Every structure is written in structure tokens, then in C-alpha cells.
Amino acid sequence: MAILELRNLKKYFATQKAVDDISFSIDKGSIFGLLGPNGAGKTTLIRMITGIFFPDEGEIIFDGKKFDPLKDIISIGYMPEERGLYKKMKIGEQALYLAQLKGLSRTEAMKKIQEWFIKLNMETWWNKKVEDLSKGMSQKLQFVTTVLHEPKLIILDEPFSGLDPINTNIIKDEIYKLAQKGSTIVFSTHRMEQVEEICDHIVLINKGKKILDGSLKKVKQDFKENLFSIVFDEMPSVNSNTVFDVIANRGDSMIVKIQEGQRPTDVLKYFIQQNASIQSFNEILPSLNNIFIKLVEGTAISRQFEEISA
């Protein structure tokens, strides 16, 4: 079942079609990657989901009902890419204030903050001010304030920027735990290796339009180029054949591209007939990075301004 469904969302600004007819749905409990180059319209899309912007056209269905920003905002946690905290305010008070704005009672908020502070090793921070924190520390604080009220939908915009590998792992573990507890996580980034590691499902947008939508596995299958890596004990000599082309030879390994209509078994058959001894045979799936570059490349690197008559 989908927690969030977008139907033909449109948002035009004076000089740009920021979001131009985008539809997709996000399954409950999944970790969803919203990808796109800079200026693709991700932030605008997220702002519509979080009720900050109203779409010009289209509908948002949240948890089976039409999205009502006033009511549903309590069930959403949003961590924007640009970090925002009151610099002069004490950490504890700040967390308490933000939690209360999300509708938690004072005692409830207090209890949750203490739990999270202990969990993330932040107990001694209570009376410090944000200006005393390092970038990574304030990132952690921001994460805590985002997920404190146990929202059904958590939207994280570049959550790991500025975090060291240890803190990245701590936050990553917490994200997994939240997803297991039933929260849905939307993860917006252009760091593809993180998406590959965490996300189940991705949507790629560029220039305000959706250009890719599917599970991570399926996307990789769709974009595979039938490349295989074979490691031999001793490199055999390969004549040109109808089954595959050799792409690269490196030491005792070989990368081959299977030709249209042939199967991996045919490749193995060919080498077995040659009496080559094979150590390993692996399919090379394209990295998300490559898919991203392939799809986005060729389009202008930055969006051009255009006059919109809406």
C-alpha cells in the first residue's frame, strides 16, 4: 500500500517549470530515493509534499486520503538540505520547541528527546548553544528533531553531508530502524553510492520531469549492458565469434559483452569447449552513478531560464 501518491503534479515559477507533470507513488515502509541533478526540481517537489508549497495542478494522496497540509503535517518529518537551527538557542530548548511545534506535549517531547540524546550520545549537549556545535553535531541534532515525533513519512534532504563515516553509520542504522518500525523514508540526494546502499526504490527527475522510476534491482536490470567479468587460471586466446565481444583484458580477467540474443550459458559453453579453466563468472551491473550520468548527460548541465506563460 502506498503512503504517498503524487498524481500529475505541476508547479511553475515565473521563469521555470520547476515541477512539470510528475506522478509516482511511495510504498509504506520503503526507503525511497528521490534523485536528480542540481536544480532538477527536487526541493520544489519536496516542498509540495511537506505542505510548504501548493501545487499549481495535480493531487497528492497521503495515506489513502487527499493530502491536507494542516492535519497531515504532523505525520511528516522534514529535514531540509540547508540546515536551519536558531544559533543562539540552547540545544535542549530548541529540540523541545521544535517537537512541541510538531504537536507533542511538553512531557512527551522531553521523554523522547532524552531517549534520542542518550541513543546518539548527546546527553551533555543540553545546555550548549547551536553556535558551539560543529557542522556534524548540528546535523545530528537536526536529524533528531526531524524524527522525534515518529512521523509516518520522513523526508531527508542530503542527510549525510558533513558527517564523518562513523556518524554516517550511526544515522544510517537509525534510518533502517525507523523503516523497520514502519516509517517510510524519502531520501533526496545526488550521492549515488549512498542510494545504492540504502534505497529500495528510486525516482530520477531532471528538468522538472520524471525520467526514471522503479525498484533499484529493476533499474539496474533495465540498464545493464550484458557485461560479464570472467577470471581465468590462465588467459585463453579468443577468436572473434558470434556469442560475445571482448571489451577489456586485464591480467587474468576478461570483460565480455554478450551479443543480442545470446545467454550467459553460451559464453560459458564457448570457454568450456576451449578447455579454459574458469575461476569466476560475474555479471557486471551498471552502477547507479553510471545510469545517472548516462541519463542526465547530454542535457544541458544547468537549467536554462525560460519564459513561462501559465
Place this chain on the structure above:
Amino acid sequence: MNKVSLIIKREYLTRVRKKTFILSTFLFPIIIILFVVGSVFIAVRSREVVKIAIPNDSFLRSNLKSDSSSVLFVYDPAVNQNNFQQLGYTAYLKPNRDTNNSRDYSIVSRKQIGLESMEYIRHQLNQAFENRLLQQSGIDKETLDSVSKVSNDAISVTNKVLDETGKEKEANAGLAYGIGFTSGILIYITMFIFGAMVMRGVMEEKMNRIAEVIISSVKPFQLMMGKIIGIAAVGLTQFLMWIILIIVLMNVMQFFVPHEALQQLQNTQPNMPGGNSMSGQLPSTIAHIIGNVNWLLIISCFLFYFLGGYLFYAALFAAVGSVVNEDPQEAQSLMLPITMPIIFAFLILSTTISHPNSPLAFWGSMIPFTSPIVMMGRIAYGVPEGVPWWQLFLSMGLLVLGFIFTTWFAGKIYRTGILMYGKRASWKEMIKWLRRSS
């Protein structure tokens, strides 16, 4: 509503707890009092003692009397223009010309003689000349004095204004002038101070990018209103503390200021020509006038117009804060359309306090852009002398409508502006935001 109260609480507490708030709250009255006390001390201490040598002149000798401690007339036949300094005199009185009906004197000195002393000398010389003329006409000075005293007491002119019931009231233009001007200036200053505070608060939230986090929990309008109301509460708190502190300090000061200083200060007043006859009855007159002023009306109107004017402009200041980016220069150019009417109101006030019923005063006190400041100048004259009841209520009603409108208007700009980064929005774009429905 609960969320707005949370925002109000935060805005209020973070400002009230700041060191600068506590400092300014305590320092402001102390500085005012030190200023007052200091200027009294300077006035008392720095008075010059002028010793004037007068050549042997039978006319002056018999008529010129010195009754001041700071200006001394000394008759010295040996003195002349060249030696008066060596003999220890500040100045030398030199007769230039003497006809029957006029006399012409010069006061020769090395240093400039103060205005007050010169005035005193001139006054004394006039008296002396007057006395001689009286004697020449055969009129006794004492007789004249008693006649003029009787005639002064017999005629008194006060401006009595009829109210609706036909009861006479004494109008005191001087006091009304003072009250109108002071309360107008106070509203003028506080509107700027607290309006700018709202603007800086909005700019801070935008720069820090916390606005986006907050706006994903509350509506932009709630955030704006919370800030405006929170800062209004800060302003009222500061007012209250200043009033209390000034009253306390004034009472404490009485024990510390030496009595002779106060007495000396009082003695300086009658020196002014024509001022002497008033001195005795002055305190009772003041008490009488102050009792005549409707303080309850003035104070409640002051609070109403302070709050109304603040609310009217604060939303506009918030809108400006939401539109600007990093550059404070941008804020200044955008603030101009807001500050112009405030300054304009102040200009209208200065004519209103002299002519509270003029057409300019009427329109100035009706239009919400200027009414908070201008109306205070009319209210000081009392209702209905300075302003009829219907005009007062109409002005209040218009101000309430006015701030509802500016808040709605500013809310629309704020909503979009607070999330816009990069280029500052042009006026054209802002008008577009206004037209867009939510």
C-alpha cells in the same frame, strides 16, 4: 492557536532573557536620570560671576541696584577702560551718549559675557532709567508698583472651553502641547525600534534557514503573527519596567540631590525679566493644571495607538525582512516606503499640536498610516476639545481595519519571500505573489 502561543513564548523569552534587553532596560532610565541631574548640576555650577565697574555717575549711583549674586555693580571713580582688568573687574560700563530721553551704554570686557547676565544688566539699566523718568514726571515708584499689582490681579485671562453640557473647562495649551508632543515622539521611536526588531528577527530566520523547518510544522502566517505578538509583549514589558524604574529612581534621587542645588535652580528662574511675579503661585498652578488633565484617557489612548500603530507597521516590516537576502543595504532601500509615512506623520504632529482642529490634523489622525502619531497630539487637548468622540472612534476603527489589512497583505508577501533565496524579489514579482490565492 496553541502553536502560535508556543512561538510567542519563544520570541518573548529569547528576547527578554538577552543581556542586551536587561542592560537597556536598566540603563535607559539611569541614563535619562543622570542626564537630567547632570544638566542641573552643570546649570548650577557653571554660572559666571560678573563684576562690573561703574564710573562715577550720579544717576546710576542712585538708581542702579544689584540684587543678584552673580552680577555685581561696583562704583569706582578711579576705573577706566584701560585699568578695569587690573582692578579685578570683569567688565566696565561705559556711557556713550546721554540725551534726555535715551542713554547708550557699552559694556567693555575681555571675554564674552553670557546671555543671561547681559539680559540681567539690560533689565536693571531699564529699570533705573524708568525710575528716573517716573521721578521726573513726579510719580512715585511705590505708588506705580501697587497700582500695577492691583491691575495685574484684577485682570486674568484664561481660555475656557465649553463642553457639551455647557460646563466650562480650563484649557491649558502649554501642557497639552507637551503631552501631545512627548507621547507622539514615544510612539514614533518605539514603532521604529520594535518594527526593526521584527524585521531583524525575520531576516535571522531566513538567513539561518530555520524558516523552512518551522514552516513545515506551522503556517507561515502563524510564524509571522507569533513573532509580531511576541515582540509586542517585549515592548510592553520594557515600557512597564521603564515606568517603574523611573518612578523609583526619581524618588531615590530626591535624597541624593542636595537641597541647595535645587534651591539655586529655582532662584535662577525669577532673574528673567517679567518672570518674578509668577514664582510664588507656580506650584499650585501646576497642580491645578495636572489635575485637569484626563490621564486615564491619555494613557489608555497611548497604549491603544502604540499597539495599533505597531501592529500596523510590524507586519510590513516583517514582509520587508522576508524579501531581503544577505545584504542589509537591500533592507534599507525596501524600508523607505515604510519609514516615509512614519516620518511624515511626525511632521504632521508638529503642526497638529498647535492646531488640533485643522483639516490637516483631521486627515492625519484618520488615515491609519499617520493616525497613531498624529492622534496623540489631538487627544492631549482632551475629548471633545481636541477631538470629538466620533472622530476618535472612527480613527480607532480605521486603525484596526488598517492593521488587519496590512497583516493580510504582508502575510502574502512573507509567505513566499521567506523561502526565496538568491535574487531579491522585484516589486513586480511581489505584486504577483499578492494576487496568488492560497
